[in-house]
Amino acid sequence: MPELPEVETMRRGLEPAMEGARFTKVDVHRGDLRWPLAKDFARRLEGRTVTGLGRRAKYLLADLSSGDVLIMHLGMSGSFHVFQKNGDHADGQSPGNYYHRRSQHLAHDHVVFHMSSGATVTFNDPRRFGSMKIVARDKLDEEPLLRRLGPEPLGNAFDAAMLARACKGKKTSLKAALSDQRVVAGLGNIYVCEALHRARLSPKRLAASIADKTGAPNERAERLVAGIKAVLEDAIEAGGSSLRDHRRTDGELGMFQHRFRVYDREGAKCPTLGCRGTVRRIVQNGRSTFYCPLCQK
């Protein structure tokens, strides 16, 4: 489930293969992703150079020499893999020969970028919840996919005051509020659970309770912002999380899943120092929530 740390890990893996390189050929094997790729999708990429590869929330943004931006989203099961022409990986490693042994064209490799760097970049997405879209750079501010996104959680602008203001008067749970990309952009089910545990806040707590009536932050808002930033930084440093067969662009596994404190750990002892609680699983808004009822209040 690619959330911000997994998308950022992807971005860093793609950068050496794509930045400064030209699309020599783009193959669309299946264009019916979350929404259909535009008919001129390949034509608008071929011959263009990637001048920069950025990220906004869970979106990857490739700046093109044409003045367009290629917007990419991994959805639930999307991933990018980088192959070098000679069959080696960009970093010269061969992680368990995992990808070397794979056939050239795997099932669910829906889009393939052939780059002038010699790299082949494949977009693989079994469930096809991911998608891509090309828009003009000077229209990016009006782009519906990006326009309503909240602040970047690792940016300086994201602080307790900002989060409290966004949660002011919200009758919904903290869990639901943090999952809302308009409140803060980039968290998903896993990191919301992990951030709430670090902040020792119950996922069931009313979102409005991190602010006073005027929308000013209280101590809970401070703890929550610290928890969000810390878990995202730790996860990025660990190369993201690998659940099921999700891997990094070089085929290596992220390591953060081994450091989950509550996610998918129902019945385990709460890892909070001195806490004697047990991790519980509940369902909120149709999604699993994992938390410790003892230390998360």
Added chain:
DNA sequence: CTCACATCCTGGATGC
């Protein structure tokens, strides 16, 4: 406007 819930999709896990 806010909030809860259904929907899209597939592979893997589980149940009988």
Added chain:
DNA sequence: TGCATCCAGGATGTGA
């Protein structure tokens, strides 16, 4: 062993 059913969840659309 096979076959049916459930479950995972990001973003969006619908309806209360």
